[in-house]
Amino acid sequence: MSKITISAIVASAKNRVIGDGEQLFWKISEDFRRLKEITMGCPLIMGRKTWDSIGKPLPGRASIVLTRNPKWQENGAIKASSIEEGIIIGTNWLKNNGSLKKEIFIFGGMDIYNLGLVYCDYIYLTEVDMYPDSKYVFPKIDPIKWKVTFESKIKKSSEGIKFKFLTYKKITQK
Ligand SMILES: NC(=O)c1ccc[n+]([C@@H]2O[C@H](COP(=O)([O-])OP(=O)(O)OC[C@H]3O[C@@H](n4cnc5c(N)ncnc54)[C@H](OP(=O)(O)O)[C@@H]3O)[C@@H](O)[C@H]2O)c1
Secondary structure, three states: OOOOEEEEEEEEEOOOEEEOOOOOOOOOHHHHHHHHHHHOOOEEEEEHHHHHHHOOOOOOOEEEEEOOOOOOOOOOEEEEOOHHHHHHHHHHHHHHOOOOOOEEEEEEOHHHHHHHHHHOOEEEEEEEOOOOOOOEEOOOOOOOOEEEEEEOOOEEOOOOOEEEEEEEEEOOOO
């Protein structure tokens, strides 16, 4: 099997805020469409709180849910007790499902981005032109470690919110 890529996918405000602890501050249909397109056929590693906020498995993808509660279980979720276990489960899921894609997504929220970013080679970022007040943020993207490989024009969502898409690639030391 060819190498598996691990990527983070996130929508964050310009001040790095990703949510209020339970949900997002925005609804951007174009972003949901892009997220679906990028992640379809792939395993998603998310925290139990993000799972609760979505409330169901996302179709066509594996929902791997991190929790410290050994008794936790929900229909459609695959439990993991560490990010490393989540990555192993995701790798096996890709093998067993014969998926054409070879990518595992670090899907949030804040705890899981903090644990998972070190394993990522790419970040798919939707930068939302807002400055909400919240302690739930995406980690700082260090320009020494990451370079922008794609940046869209500024768009306006059908809900009237300005945003743009960026892709970052980890700079590998030679
Ligand atoms: N904008 C975006 O792209 C985006 C994406 C995803 C989520 N979000 C937002 O992020 C916010 C939630 O973030 P959050 O940080 O509070 O929650 P989270 O990361 O979704 O989930 C946190 C939970 O994950 C489990 N966990 C954390 N560290 C663990 C570890 N080391 N080992 C095992 N389990 C671990 C714990 O579950 P237990 O308590 O069950 O033990 C913890 O309560 C929400 O507002 C959500 O809407 C935004």
